[in-house]
Amino acid sequence: MSGHSKWANIKHKKGKQDALRGKLFTKLGKEIQVAVKEGGPNPESNNRLRDVIAKAKSNNMPMDNIERAIKRASGELGAVNYEEIIYEGYGPNGIAVIVQALTDNRNRTAGDVRHIFEKHGGNLGSTGCVSYLFEKKGLIIVEKDDSIDEDTIMMMALDAGAEDFTAEEDSYEITTSPEDFSQVREALESNGITxxxxxxxxxxxxxxxxxDETAEKFEKLLDKLEDNDDVQNIWHNAEFPEGWGE
Known part of the structure; x- marks a missing residue:
């Protein structure tokens, strides 16, 4: 795969998440609850739940928090029903933005997201206005180190069903179909890959x-969206200037 490295944008986003860890745990808890509602509380038979638990662990979410979210979704601790909504819109300079929200109040969330876009140089669009610019894929990032060579990790990933493998400057980027994501992730983890x-x-x-000027504007929009309790994930096609946010 050629083109822009996705890890640059992910690192930028991850730094923000690290600074908002408590809020991140709350959002991961909601994602766990939705996964349980969809496929049951047993991660062995619920791929989505298994993937969310792995994501939570990679963000250092304590097992107590994970188990509490599963119990809440199972009705043991008073469940809240969340609805998944996808918003599409544009940031400054025509940046394509997709926002995934989990909410118990559709009207509140729609109003909040619209306000954030409009206040920071963007605007919400209709369904489908930017999603055609994106493809749903499993994305696995492994930071480079001396403990494992490129050929070994590439063969692990491809043998497990990965679609593509790219070596970037400081990371390996592995893409999969959404259906094969779980098995590729589990294959790498079972071989001790962090x-x-x-x-x-x-x-x-x-x-x-x-x-720099547009990046600063867009970063403010992202910050406000990420700060919203109902917003779970944000995807965009902005390429920040090299070294931005470091």
Missing amino acids: LAQAEVSMIPSTYVALD
Whole structure:
């Protein structure tokens, strides 16, 4: 695969998440509850739950929090029903943005998301206005180190069903179909590979390169969206200037 490295944007986003760890745990808890509602509380038979638990663990979410979220979704601790909503819109300079929300109040969330876009130089669009610019893929990021060579990890990934493997400057980027994501992730983890990021994402087909001024504007929009309790994930096709946020 050629083109822009996705790890640059993920590192930028992950730094924000690290600074908001308590809020991140709350959002992961909601994601766990939705997965349980969809496929039951047993991760052995619920792929989505198994993937979310792995994502929670990679973000250092305590097992107590994970188990509490599963119990809450099972009705043991008073469940809240969340609805998944996808919003599409544009940031400054025409950046394509997809926002995934989990909410118990559709009207509140729609109003909040619209307000954030409009206040920070963007606007919400209709369903489908930018999603055609993205493809749903499993994305696994492994940071490079000296403990394992490129050929070994590439063969592990491809043998497990990965679609593509790319060596970037500081990481390996592995893409899968959404259906094969779990088995590829589990194969790497079972071989002792530490994953810097592993989730099903919306991968852009094209990117919008930002100058410093536009990057600053867009970062404020992202910060406000990420700060919203109902917003779970944000995908975009912005390419931040090299070294931005470091």
